[in-house]
Amino acid sequence: MKSAKDRFRFILTLIMVFAVISFVTGVFVACQKKQVIKITAKKFEYSPNVIRIKKGVPVVLEFSSLDSVHGFTVPDLGGVRATIEPGKVTQVRIVAPKAGTYEFHCDLFCGDGHEGMTGKIIVEE
Amino acid sequence: MKIDRRDFLKLMGMGSAILVLGPHSLAGAATTKAGQDDFFFVQLSDTHWGFNGPQINPDATGTLKKAVAAVNSMKSQPDFVMFTGDITHTTDDPKERRKRLAEARDIIRGLKVKNIKFMPGEHDAGLDNGEAFQEYFGKTHYTFEHKEVYFIVIDNVSDPTSSITDTQLQWLSAELKKLDKDSRIVVFTHRPLFDLYPNWDWWTRDGAKAVDLLMPYKNVTVFYGHIHQEHHHMTGHIAHHAAKGMMFPLPAPGSVPKRVPIPWDSAKPYSGLGYRRVEAKVEKAEYVLTEYPIKKG
Numbered sequence: 001m002k003s004a005k006d007r008f009r010f011i012l013t014l015i016m017v018f019a020v021i022s023f024v025t026g027v028f029v030a031c032q033k034k035q036v037i038k039i040t041a042k043k044f045e046y047s048p049n050v051i052r053i054k055k056g057v058p059v060v061l062e063f064s065s066l067d068s069v070h071g072f073t074v075p076d077l078g079g080v081r082a083t084i085e086p087g088k089v090t091q092v093r094i095v096a097p098k099a100g101t102y103e104f105h106c107d108l109f110c111g112d113g114h115e116g117m118t119g120k121i122i123v124e125e
Numbered sequence: 126m127k128i129d130r131r132d133f134l135k136l137m138g139m140g141s142a143i144l145v146l147g148p149h150s151l152a153g154a155a156t157t158k159a160g161q162d163d164f165f166f167v168q169l170s171d172t173h174w175g176f177n178g179p180q181i182n183p184d185a186t187g188t189l190k191k192a193v194a195a196v197n198s199m200k201s202q203p204d205f206v207m208f209t210g211d212i213t214h215t216t217d218d219p220k221e222r223r224k225r226l227a228e229a230r231d232i233i234r235g236l237k238v239k240n241i242k243f244m245p246g247e248h249d250a251g252l253d254n255g256e257a258f259q260e261y262f263g264k265t266h267y268t269f270e271h272k273e274v275y276f277i278v279i280d281n282v283s284d285p286t287s288s289i290t291d292t293q294l295q296w297l298s299a300e301l302k303k304l305d306k307d308s309r310i311v312v313f314t315h316r317p318l319f320d321l322y323p324n325w326d327w328w329t330r331d332g333a334k335a336v337d338l339l340m341p342y343k344n345v346t347v348f349y350g351h352i353h354q355e356h357h358h359m360t361g362h363i364a365h366h367a368a369k370g371m372m373f374p375l376p377a378p379g380s381v382p383k384r385v386p387i388p389w390d391s392a393k394p395y396s397g398l399g400y401r402r403v404e405a406k407v408e409k410a411e412y413v414l415t416e417y418p419i420k421k422g
Contacts, residue, residue: 071286075323103324108285109251112215115326115384 034093035059041084042066043111046104049119055099063090071108074121081107096123162272164204165404167196170350171370173248174232175225176214181373181386184395188371189232191419192400197237203402204271206238209350209368210246210282210315212262219257226261242269246315246351247282255283266293268300274309274405277301281316281329288330298338309410312339312347317367319360322378327352336360344410352378353386354397355416366414369399395419 039061040047053059063072063084072092073081082092096102106117172189176182196206212233213225226249233241243262250258255265265280277300281289289297304310312318318332329335339345345363353370354377373386374397390396395418404413 069285079323105324105326107287107326109215109247109282109287111217111252114215118383 036062038062038064040064040066041070041072041106041117043068044106044113044117046072046106046117046119051119051121053094053096053121053123055096055123055125058093058095061092061094063092064088068110069108070110070117071106072104073107074102074104076102077121083108094121096121099123099125163404163406163408164272165201165402166271167199167203167206168209168348168368168401168403169196169206169371170209170368170400171211171246171353171372172208172229173211173214173370173372174229175216175221176372178373178386180388182389185372188395188398188419189229190235192371193232193235195400195417195420197235199402202238204238205240205242206236207242207313207348208233208244209313209348210244211248211350211370212243212246213249214372215248215252217252219253222253222257223260226257230261242276242278242313244278244280244313244315245282247285247287250280250283251285254285255280258283266296272405273407274311275304277310277312279312279314279318279335281314281318281332286330287316287326287328289332289335291331294331294334294338297335301338301342304342306341307343309405309407310339310342310345311405311412312345314347314349316351317349317358317365318347319358319365321352321356321358325378325384327378327384336363339363346412348401348403366401368401369397369416371398371400371419374398 035057037051037059041063042065063082065084065086067086070084071081072084073079077094077096080092080094082090084090100123102121102123104119104121106114110117169192174189176185178185182188196203212229213222216222216225245255245258245265250265259265265283267278269276277297279289279297280293281287284290316329317327318329318335321327340361340363347363347365348368349365350368350370352367353373353375354367355369356367358365375384375386387397398419399417402415402417406413
């Protein structure tokens, strides 16, 4: 038979274990929480069209279209691309391994002005 | 690999000519057949009928007509004329799109030569998957044979993702299987099949798959448009030749931050605009390209 003292120690240990787990999980989640940048697309521009991020830090670009279907691609970032449809939120996760400027553009022909629908991602150290 | 122009560029008369060495010439192992006739055709590209921008081209309604008149004035007429896309400038309005397609078609009907081949650019077909284009100019991908040269027209614009698509690639594969490995093959596309400059969308997303299908064939040459300037490139033994446009020139790939049209130079009107004569030396599988400028008048 365990004594009341033993039961108290056991419960206390359990509480401490849960506390440690909760703390570690909280720190982990906080670390994993990605930066989200909202971007709107419309004929024939992205807003914002200059995005600054940190090297090696995951970022989620959250697109929404204000008119028709548009595309998004960054050829020099592993060819990441997305189709941005009106009425939907489209998320694109990017991680830039190197500092520098990466051009992006609409890769779904969207009309007279499509060629100018561009932007840049500036990756800082 | 870029073609070294110094190796074989020569100037002739009013246009510059490039003797394009075919794979046979490079390998020195030509397979010749008796009775193969030489001939020439004209490549016209990116006429952008309907474009409006006086700073870029104050004669926007004149250049296509001038090209038609210039081809008609050639001493000998081409066997055919090929339009490699962007015949019209894009518009969101389907009615206006059809109006532009009809007007361009009617002007082009003024050519003396009646064997005229068409294919779309993204301005003609990118907003409606080629629906309106087909009403006026027919199929967007097809083959034809002329004097033992096999011409393959590949549509890499009707799908808005700049893709040929698997369905068309299967068709291409089936068409190629009908040909001998040493057949003379000429491919027409609008966009480059290789990654010329993806940052400006100067590529075809699945173009490498088409090049892979073409690679086993010894004599393949690709003519394309889209980039509004003369450009020559090799992928293995396959030569790719971009043509000038008829409405406005574009900067060299990656030479400036944005791919915007080069403004009109009143000191050099029509500079950067032109069309191309392609003389096919069928037996040798060689092509002589002659570039002609648009002229005043």
